[in-house]
């Protein structure tokens with residue numbers, strides 16, 4: 001990789017199968033710690049939202065500046081691009097009791113890293129297929145595109161997420177945690193990229209793309 005040519009989207013770190021690529025300031029460990037902190041108390045009430053720096057995070061800001069109402073337990077986790085949201089981050093959130101997870105970013109064609117959000121789209125579809133295979137409702141993982149000017153859209157999506165969150169029971173969350181613990185090799189907090197052992201066949205959640 002030519003370091004000087006890197007724009008910093010984080011997609012390569014999210015896709016790297018061996019964890020050889022480390023994103024400064026947005027390391028796996030830093031993001032996993034943020035997930036744990038955001039879900040540390042009453043995770044069943046939280047709407048964990050990954051928001052890209054340039055569009056959806058700014059959209060949330062626009063909603064706030066416009067004083068639009070949306071649920072108070074939305075928790076934003078900022079990355080430079082939605083392409084940085086690795087599969088392991090999503091599993092980590094569900095393992096820590098998240099009822100729902102939203103990945104948000106710039107509209108297709110507007111990503112500040114040209115086409116990085118195409119990778120996001122493919123990755124989310126892949127994770128949802130795995131959720132289905134594991135018996136976890138795939139709709140609990142949502143993907144939404146929000147521009148910096150779309151405060152109204154951001155608030156509307158958050159209200160939809162709140163309705164979705166309310167449809168997830170405590171039993172469903174507990175069952176998800178149990179399922180993911182069974183597949184712990186792939187979803188262990190230290191597994192993703194920092195100290196990753198090779199997942200055993202029984203812990204590999206991968207399905208054919």
Ligand code: SF4
Nearest residue numbers: 006007008009010012
């Ligand atoms: S994929 Fe993104 S983070 Fe990785 S080298 Fe390219 S621009 Fe940099």
Ligand code: FES
Nearest residue numbers: 052081105106112
């Ligand atoms: S910069 Fe927003 S999705 Fe890539």
